[in-house]
Structure formats: C-alpha cells, structure tokens
Amino acid sequence: MDRERYSPADFESEWQRRWREQGLFAAREDDDRPRTYVLEMFPYPSGHMHMGHVRVYAIGDVLVRFLRMQGQNVLHPMGFDAFGLPAENAAIEEGIHPSVRTRENISSFRSQMEALGYAFDWDRCFATCDPHYYRWNQWFFLRMMEKGLAYRRTAKLNWCPSCATVLANEQVEDGLCWRCGTAVSEREMPQWALRITAYAQELLDDLEKLEAWPDAIVTMQRNWIGRSEGVEVAFPVEGDGEHEPIQVFTTRGDTIFGATYLVLAPEHPLTPRVTTSDRQSEVEDFASRVAATDPAVRTSPDSEKQGVFTGAYATNPFTRERIPIWVGNFVLSEYGTGAIMSVPAHDERDFRFARKYEIPIKVVVQPSVGENLSPNTMEEAFTGDGVLDESGPYTGMTSAEAREAIGAFVEEEGIGVRTVNWHLRDWGISRQRYWGTPIPVIHCERDGLVPVPDEDLPVELPQDVPFTGTGGSPLEQAEEWADVECPMCGGRARRETETMDTFVDSSWYYARYCDAANEQLPVDKEKADRWLPVDIYVGGPEHAVMHLLYFRFWHKVMRDLGLLSSDEPVRRLVTQGIVMKGGAKMSKSLGNTVSPAQMIEKYGADTVRMFILFAAPPDKDIDWNDEAVEGLYRFLARVWRLIAGRLEEVRGIAPAESVESLGGDAKNVWRTIHQAVEAVTRDIGERLMLNTAIARIMELTTALVGFKPADDAERSVLRLGFETLLFLLHPYAPHLTEELWSEMGGEGFLIGHAWPRHDPEALIADTMTLVVQVNGKLRGSVEVPIDAGKDAALEAARSEPNVARFLEGKSIRKEIFVPGRLVNFVAN
RNA sequence: GCGAGCGUGGCGGAACUGGUAGACGCGCCAGACUUAGAAUCUGGUGGCCCUAGGCCGUGGGGGUUCGAUUCCCUCCGCUCGCACCA
Known part of the structure; x- marks a missing residue:
C-alpha cells in the first residue's frame, strides 16, 4: 500500500467489516455504565440515500462515538419506515410487488449507510412492514x-x-x-x-417539560393544539317556541352586549329550519354555492365574506334585543358550534360584514375609561381588551373581569357553559x-x-x-x-x-428498539424504562406538527397501558437544516442532486461526513459546495501525511504526561493540545457546534505539522499530539483515524478508548496579552505576566508607546481592568 | 394578518456569561519547490487614507454602557410555521 498518499478506498470498507464482525456498536443490556439513547428519525427506504440522510445520521454518529468514548453505554438503533405510497405506486406502474420492491430498497439503502461507517446497532433493526412489527x-x-x-x-x-x-x-x-x-x-x-383530543390538555401542558426542544417546534405544537377558552351561550330564536336555541361559542364573552346579529354556517342543521319561507330559495342557493367552492379557497382569509339574511331573528339574552340571523360563508361548521355571535364593533371581520350589509354596530368596550368610540366615526373595529360600556351591570369592568362575571352568570342562568375549544382534531x-x-x-x-x-x-x-x-x-x-x-x-x-396511516408506524418505533424481538408485548416495561426517554432525537423540523405530535400522544397511551413510565418520548430534540445545492433544495426535478455514493467513491466516506458537518451547525441549512468538499479532503490528507509520514519519530515513544522540564515550542504544543481537547469536548458535548469542533481540530493539526521535536522528551509531546488528534477526530472521520491508530501501533478500536481529558493547568500560559483601549478604542496591546495584578497591568498599559501618545495631555477619569482581557482608560 | 427565527468579508461561517469583530474553511494574491504542471509548503487577504499609524465597518436609525455583533426601542429585508378558529 502506498503509505505516502491518503487513499481512503484502501481501508474504509475494511474497517467497516471489522466493526461489523466485532459487533462493536451493539448496546449492552447487562451493563451498568450510564446509558444514553441516541436516535435519528428512521428513513423511508427509497432506492437511494440522499444528502439529507447523510447529514442526519452523521450528526447522530458523531454524538454516539463521542458518548461511547466518554464511557456511556449507548443505544443507537436503526430501522426502516417501510410502509407507504411510493412502493404501492411503483407496483401499479411497474408490476413489482411492494414487499419485493421494499425488501430490495432496504437492502440497498442499508449498504449505502454502511458505506458511511455509521455506528448503528443493526441487531435491533426492523422494518415497519414486517408482520412482527405491525401486529x-x-x-x-x-x-x-x-x-x-x-x-x-x-x-x-x-x-x-x-x-x-x-x-x-x-x-x-x-x-x-x-x-x-x-x-x-x-x-x-x-x-x-x-x-388524540382526549390528550390535548396533557399534550399542551407537557410542552413545558420539553426544555431541550427548539422553541420554534414547541411554539408550533402549542399553536397547533390551539386551546381557546370561552363560553357557549344559547340565543333563543324568535317565534312560537318551535325552534331550539342557537348555540354560539365565543372567546369574547365581555362583548356580548355588542352582539347585533348571529351568523350560521351554511351547513348548520338549523339553517334550513329557521329560514323564513320568503327567504328559502335565496338561502338554499347561497348554501349550495358555498358548498361548491373549492375548500382551499373557502378557508382562505382573503376570500370575500358573504352572507344572506334568513329572515329570522334571535334574542340577545343580555340586551333582550331582537337581532337578525344570517348565514355566512366564513363560518365553519367544524369549529366551535358552527354558529357565531357577531360583535362588529370589536371584531374586524364582523365589522366589515356589518358595514357591507348595513347591520347596526354597537360599541360596548372602550379602550380606556373616558374614551368614547362611536360606531358612526369608527373606521375599524377595536379588538383589544378595555373597559366595558353600555353593558348593564358589567359597565365599568375590565374585559377580563367581565369575561369572568358573564361566564359565571351564563352558567347560573343555565343558558350556557364555559368551555374550551381546540384546534387539534x-x-x-x-x-x-x-x-x-x-x-x-x-x-x-x-x-x-x-x-x-x-x-x-x-x-x-x-x-x-x-x-x-x-x-x-x-x-x-x-x-x-x-x-x-x-x-x-x-x-x-x-x-x-x-x-x-403510516404515521402510526413511526409513533412508537423508538420504543420497539428497546425490545425489538419481544413476541409477547410491544415492549417489556423494564427494558422500556431502562432506555426511555430517548436522550437525543435528531431529525427534520418538517415533522413539527405531525410525527412529533403523534408520537408524544402515543407515548402517553403506552404509559397509560402500563408499557412504560415516562411522560414524554424525547428529552432533547435536534432539528437539522436541509442540504441544498445552488441555493435550492436538492431535488430530482431541479436536477441539482449530489449523489452520496459518487462522493464516497471520489473522496471517501470520511470526507463526505466532514464536509456536511463542517459547513454549518446542525440546525442550519447548508449549500453543497464541491470546492469546499475538496478542502476537507485536503485536510484529511494533511492529517494522513502528518502521522503516516512521521511514524518513525514517535515509534516506541510514550505520550507525554507532563511538561515540567520542557520549554519553548514543546510547551506551546502541549498547551495547544490541551486547549483543543477542552474546546472540542465542549463543542460536541455541550454546545452541539459540530462545525467549530472541526475548526479546533484543524488548528491542532497545524500546530503539530509545524512542531519539530529535538529529543525524546519533546517527541513524547508529539506522540501525545498524534494520539489526541486521532481521538478528537475519530467521531468525524472514523476510518482514517482507525487506520492511522493501527499504523501507530495503537491497540483495539478507537471507540473503546477513553476520550481525552484536558489538564486545566496546561491551559495557563506564563504571560497574557492585554488589549489596551483609550476611551473604548483599541490603541495597543501589552504582554504581562499571567499573575499580574491590576496595578502592574495598568502600569504596563500606560507605558505602551501608542497608548501613551493618546493619553498625553489628558487626565484619566476612570481605569477599567478586565483580568486576562483588557485595560480601558477613560480620559479627557 | 398572527407567531417564531435570522440579517457579520467575494463565499460558508466564528465570536462562551457585553471585553482585540471576522476563528476555521473555500476563493483570491504573492513566494518556495518543479523543465513545466499537478500536489505540497510559507506568507498575505473587511473597506478607505501616502506610511508609523489613523478613520470607517456586524441590515438602517436611535438608546443604555468606560465598552454593544451581543442588551433595549424602532424601521427595513429574508426564511419558516399557522391562518375566515369566532
């Protein structure tokens, strides 16, 4: 083998084979090391992997390898979301049975995943189309x-x-x-x-517990669940008592004195019954016209509000006024009661409707005491809370007080109830x-x-x-x-x-991995509680209100069936951005896809993984860039030349444990090594900034390239540098690092080695650089001993020539000293 | 319309709790090696000014502070989500 050149094709598949044969990535059930469950959303197995898959699994894989090296017993399973339409459509078009097509796809998908070197526990793998699962x-x-x-x-x-x-x-x-x-x-x-609505309140309340979920996702779920509190009130229909009253739902009980008409949905069962005979044909025509409208158009807020008068009247139970009953195209039969009371003075839509059809407008809430909005001069509705006006005994109350009082009154009188409506269906x-x-x-x-x-x-x-x-x-x-x-x-x-619906399949698969072979139950409780909730879940934000809501629901159902104990399926959610090319999402129709298989062939799996993680933090979108990929390949080749090319220098040398006797370059390299360990550990483990961790590893590499040790003591620092570099880089570039580790004579697989720890002492330099500002502007910098106090630092700063020049002729009003950072003189 | 997020060099992106803006990479420029190229290595690279050095600069404007990419107000732009929800 050509040892001079970095040639990933020579060894990547070999290492994959060794890992597989050793069962290196299987989670252990009989093991008391701390447990972590890392999961990425499982794929629908289409024939080809795309870059979005490469990215999501690369993110998870770095975390898994990092956590394993930190001594965790990690569960990192993989399976296939195998039911669904594409396979069935292919069957219609090509005559291939969905089960056959799916089996082929899974097998090719799996081999593509293996070619990327992901550390999956394949022992627990299943496909949702397997009867052992879907039963x-x-x-x-x-x-x-x-x-x-x-x-x-x-x-x-x-x-x-x-x-x-x-x-x-x-x-x-x-x-x-x-x-x-x-x-x-x-x-x-x-x-x-x-x-699912039976769990609506709990699904809403438990959002509070999801501290490590992105706010955007939590907000989306909250809006989707859409709790709204209000009151349902009966409005009696005028007539001879043959009609039942019309129930309306409102969140603005405080505006009820301003309700000057009612509007029914065209589909409301009472619509035909209250309509007077002279209006019948008009109302029927209207209803059928609305029914014929495209639902997407009908439910757009931009479409014109239209209505017809039914000829009937109801009584406002609070004002005792006679108010007309209309039918409107904007009232939805599925939400609330399918009927609304309209308060034109305090609702924008009602306001426009009332103006259009010349229905009276009555102001019952003033923005504040002493103001006097008038229907004649208003140009738009006042929709905020305020102080009640013209509202009988409630006049003078705030909107919030009035809502409470009116809600209570309605219940006492038996004409309504306080209720909660949900957007979630x-x-x-x-x-x-x-x-x-x-x-x-x-x-x-x-x-x-x-x-x-x-x-x-x-x-x-x-x-x-x-x-x-x-x-x-x-x-x-x-x-x-x-x-x-x-x-x-x-x-x-x-x-x-x-x-x-195939979303059922993905609603509990994460639990099945805990006990994938169980034939008695979906999952054994002890095993479920051993691993759940999932510690880190990585996937696309497009599932914010579908999958991520369904599986929270399912988890609670499983809990209530006694299958597990936790309330929520996932502790920390990581949403990953999409992979684009030329500013647009990669898609076949745009012809801007980049094939992972071809990239692996050209550069090797390690380079592909590195690029996709280096381009941006996990949650941001990235734009594929062929030139930047080359850059990552060059970096790995540089690591290769550094270590493979200098093996002789460190042969038989043990890694340095302290640097007491050393000075100069060796000591600086020693410090750089420890700084890299500190920064990379924090970037991966705490901040999830997988891109900046790579930057720190690159800096370490540059320092080692330039380091020419003079004796064995210094060579032991180089040895430490090589080893540290391989450990830190291993989660990103597992194949290259294994190969070099074994070239160096290292034993075992890197994933079995302890993640390096930094020595806090090593981070401390002998001197520090202080930036000196005059009136907040940078004027110079001084080198002072690490233990220099305020006085010494200020003295050094004052005597810096350029600083002295700016201080000349001025008197110092204030001196600011931030240890290790800067000095600022405020002078005039 | 409502809600959330984001605006930093030619480009992708750094900057932890306010403390040297532009780490790291791409690209570009110069040099070394080479017959030449590729590869590699070294140095440079926000803008403006003739330089030591200075001025300006994180979407625009304003504020708080000794000091603001970071905190506050306001406006503009982009992305995402929801949307006749009573």
Whole structure:
C-alpha cells in the first residue's frame, strides 16, 4: 500500500467489516455504565440515500462515538419506515410487488449507510412492514378501541385524488397533499379515528417539560393544539317556541352586549329550519354555492365574506334585543358550534360584514375609561381588551373581569357553559390503500364492528392482490382474504379493508428498539424504562406538527397501558437544516442532486461526513459546495501525511504526561493540545457546534505539522499530539483515524478508548496579552505576566508607546481592568 | 394578518456569561519547490487614507454602557410555521 498518499478506498470498507464482525456498536443490556439513547428519525427506504440522510445520521454518529468514548453505554438503533405510497405506486406502474420492491430498497439503502461507517446497532433493526412489527400496531388499535380511543365516525375528510386516500388535517399543506402536492378535496365518508383530543390538555401542558426542544417546534405544537377558552351561550330564536336555541361559542364573552346579529354556517342543521319561507330559495342557493367552492379557497382569509339574511331573528339574552340571523360563508361548521355571535364593533371581520350589509354596530368596550368610540366615526373595529360600556351591570369592568362575571352568570342562568375549544382534531387514520397495517376489525351484519381477537393477530396483508390503480384499495378485491367468519357469531363477515396511516408506524418505533424481538408485548416495561426517554432525537423540523405530535400522544397511551413510565418520548430534540445545492433544495426535478455514493467513491466516506458537518451547525441549512468538499479532503490528507509520514519519530515513544522540564515550542504544543481537547469536548458535548469542533481540530493539526521535536522528551509531546488528534477526530472521520491508530501501533478500536481529558493547568500560559483601549478604542496591546495584578497591568498599559501618545495631555477619569482581557482608560 | 427565527468579508461561517469583530474553511494574491504542471509548503487577504499609524465597518436609525455583533426601542429585508378558529 502506498503509505505516502491518503487513499481512503484502501481501508474504509475494511474497517467497516471489522466493526461489523466485532459487533462493536451493539448496546449492552447487562451493563451498568450510564446509558444514553441516541436516535435519528428512521428513513423511508427509497432506492437511494440522499444528502439529507447523510447529514442526519452523521450528526447522530458523531454524538454516539463521542458518548461511547466518554464511557456511556449507548443505544443507537436503526430501522426502516417501510410502509407507504411510493412502493404501492411503483407496483401499479411497474408490476413489482411492494414487499419485493421494499425488501430490495432496504437492502440497498442499508449498504449505502454502511458505506458511511455509521455506528448503528443493526441487531435491533426492523422494518415497519414486517408482520412482527405491525401486529403491535394492531394490538395497540384494539387496546385503543377498548378504551374508546379508537372509534369509527363519519366525517368530512380531506381527500387526495392522486393518492386516492384521506389525509389528516396536519397532512394538508396550503390545501395541497403533503406528499404529492395535489389539491385536496372534501369527501364525506366513514372512517377510523384516534381520540388524540382526549390528550390535548396533557399534550399542551407537557410542552413545558420539553426544555431541550427548539422553541420554534414547541411554539408550533402549542399553536397547533390551539386551546381557546370561552363560553357557549344559547340565543333563543324568535317565534312560537318551535325552534331550539342557537348555540354560539365565543372567546369574547365581555362583548356580548355588542352582539347585533348571529351568523350560521351554511351547513348548520338549523339553517334550513329557521329560514323564513320568503327567504328559502335565496338561502338554499347561497348554501349550495358555498358548498361548491373549492375548500382551499373557502378557508382562505382573503376570500370575500358573504352572507344572506334568513329572515329570522334571535334574542340577545343580555340586551333582550331582537337581532337578525344570517348565514355566512366564513363560518365553519367544524369549529366551535358552527354558529357565531357577531360583535362588529370589536371584531374586524364582523365589522366589515356589518358595514357591507348595513347591520347596526354597537360599541360596548372602550379602550380606556373616558374614551368614547362611536360606531358612526369608527373606521375599524377595536379588538383589544378595555373597559366595558353600555353593558348593564358589567359597565365599568375590565374585559377580563367581565369575561369572568358573564361566564359565571351564563352558567347560573343555565343558558350556557364555559368551555374550551381546540384546534387539534381527532386523528383520522383510515387509508384506502394496500401497503399499510390492516385495521384489525371485522364487519358482521349481525354483530356490527367486531375487533379481531388478540390471538388472531397479526392480520397479515395478503400477497396476491391486483395492483390496478383503480377501483379503490387492492384489499377490496382480495375476496378470499376479506371473506371471514365473524369471531362472535361465526357467520359470514368481511374484514375491514382499510389500512392505517403510516404515521402510526413511526409513533412508537423508538420504543420497539428497546425490545425489538419481544413476541409477547410491544415492549417489556423494564427494558422500556431502562432506555426511555430517548436522550437525543435528531431529525427534520418538517415533522413539527405531525410525527412529533403523534408520537408524544402515543407515548402517553403506552404509559397509560402500563408499557412504560415516562411522560414524554424525547428529552432533547435536534432539528437539522436541509442540504441544498445552488441555493435550492436538492431535488430530482431541479436536477441539482449530489449523489452520496459518487462522493464516497471520489473522496471517501470520511470526507463526505466532514464536509456536511463542517459547513454549518446542525440546525442550519447548508449549500453543497464541491470546492469546499475538496478542502476537507485536503485536510484529511494533511492529517494522513502528518502521522503516516512521521511514524518513525514517535515509534516506541510514550505520550507525554507532563511538561515540567520542557520549554519553548514543546510547551506551546502541549498547551495547544490541551486547549483543543477542552474546546472540542465542549463543542460536541455541550454546545452541539459540530462545525467549530472541526475548526479546533484543524488548528491542532497545524500546530503539530509545524512542531519539530529535538529529543525524546519533546517527541513524547508529539506522540501525545498524534494520539489526541486521532481521538478528537475519530467521531468525524472514523476510518482514517482507525487506520492511522493501527499504523501507530495503537491497540483495539478507537471507540473503546477513553476520550481525552484536558489538564486545566496546561491551559495557563506564563504571560497574557492585554488589549489596551483609550476611551473604548483599541490603541495597543501589552504582554504581562499571567499573575499580574491590576496595578502592574495598568502600569504596563500606560507605558505602551501608542497608548501613551493618546493619553498625553489628558487626565484619566476612570481605569477599567478586565483580568486576562483588557485595560480601558477613560480620559479627557 | 398572527407567531417564531435570522440579517457579520467575494463565499460558508466564528465570536462562551457585553471585553482585540471576522476563528476555521473555500476563493483570491504573492513566494518556495518543479523543465513545466499537478500536489505540497510559507506568507498575505473587511473597506478607505501616502506610511508609523489613523478613520470607517456586524441590515438602517436611535438608546443604555468606560465598552454593544451581543442588551433595549424602532424601521427595513429574508426564511419558516399557522391562518375566515369566532
């Protein structure tokens, strides 16, 4: 082998083989070292890895190797999120069965991951399409059915015509399908849902516990859960008592005296019933026009507010005034009660609506005492809190006081209740597709919906089904599979042909890794509590309100089923930025992708890992830059030449343990070594600044390159430098460092060696440089002994020629001395 | 519209609790080695001024401070998230 040249292809795969054969990265169950669970979001196994994958796993890998060297017993598993549409679509287009395609993809994906040298515990690997895994999805579903957390409902659903399946609210982005970008339409259909709203309050409250999550993610979840407190009030409909009252929800009970009309959603059940006969055709026309509107357009705040008068009137229970009932296109039947009271003086939208249709406006909240807003002169609504006016007994109260008092009054009088509304809706999990977990339910004409008994799990997907892309789910056409006996009555019955949303799969996989082979339960409690919660979870921020909400919910369900004890799945969340090229996200359609496999072939895995970690801190986006990649390759080649080229100098020399007798260069190098250890340890372990840690390692390298030891004592410092460099660099460039370590005669694998510790004494220099300022402007610097006190430092500073020049003729008003940093003279 | 985050050299990015702005890398310039190139090594590299040295400089403006990229106010720009939520 050519020892002069850095040639990663010569040894990278060899080290990967040795690591694999030694089972080096398996977490130990019987081990009392402190435990850490590091996890990156598992991938959907498409045929090819992309740079986003390289990055997320590289971030995790540095942490894992670092923690292992720090003496932790680390769990770092990997698996595959293998159910989902692409494999099924490929089956329709190419006729390859999803299970075959998926198996191939997993195997090629896995070998690409291995080529990057990641320290995964492959013993615990599983794919979610494996019946050994998804049977537990079914088991969970049955437990949730028993607890009323899984239920069947008929609802208007988001329907993606391209994927031919329904989507949860979280999965619709700007009215488009999150996966394929097709416009989503609405469909009324029966479906299975999980009652995530039963945990809404806890999901909200426990956000407080997620101290080590990015604020942005916590905020997004809080907004998505969207708790709003208010009051539901009944407004009696005028007439002969044949109508039930209209329930409205409001968060602004304090403005109720200003409610001058009501608006119903067109779909509200009372809409046709309250409408007077002379208005009937107008209201019906309006309702059907609204129903025909594209839902994305309808729910856009920019679309015009329109309404029609129903001809009917209600009574404001507080003012006793007769107020008209309208129907409006902007009132949503799904939120609150599907009806609102309108307070035009204090709501922007109501204000515009009232002006447009000439409905009276009544001011009942003044910004402060003594102010006098008037409907005649107002140009916009006053939407803030203030002081009540024209509000009977509540006049003079603040908005907050009035909300409290009015809420209490409404409950006393029995005309309403204080309630809480949530933006979060139950999670619809039915998918009309094949490649997912079958929902374990049987439809029996006699017994209705019958859960599949536990002992019959898993309900496996049938292999032999037609993939035509038409006519609904392939399972619909799997007659033999769908045709079963009812477990209750033994009569003919039919399986549920819907499958579960694939977000179910990713909602608990992290727990399964703790006990991946368990055939009795999803996870054994003792093992779950041994490793959970996950200490560090790395993944993309695009999952802020989907995966990261679902799996928090699932964790609490698992806790309540007695499977584990913790309240939250993850302690620290690290979100990683995207990898771009030329300022745009890498994508096939833009043709700006960079293939990891080609990069590895050209530069080796270590260079690719180094570049992607050096370009920016983990949470920032990075732009791929071929020239910068070359730079990292040059750096590694420099390390190679430094150590491989100077082996003779350190052969048989032990690393220096102290530097008592040394001076000059050797002592400076000694200090640089310890400084590097200190900085790299802090950057990786505390600050997660994986990029600046590399910068410190580069500085150490430069110092060692320039160090020419004169005798054995100095050579022992060089030896220490080489070893330290390899230890610090190992998490980033595991192959290169193993190779050089073994060339140096080092024993064992580097991951088994203790991470270096710095000697605080070594960081202290004999002298320090003080910056000298005059009136805050830099005028010079002086070198003083490390133990120089204030007086000595000031004296030295004053006598610095340039400083003296600026002080001349001035009197010093103040002297500031920051030890180790600077001196500042304030003078005039 | 609401919420969150971010604006630093030609570029990616550093600067821990306010204390030398620009670490480290890319690029560029000069030099060494070489017949030449590649590779490598050394030095330089925010702008302006003729230099010792000085002035300006972290999106704009203002404030607090001996001292501000860092803290406060305000404006501008970009990114992300949510959005007729009553």
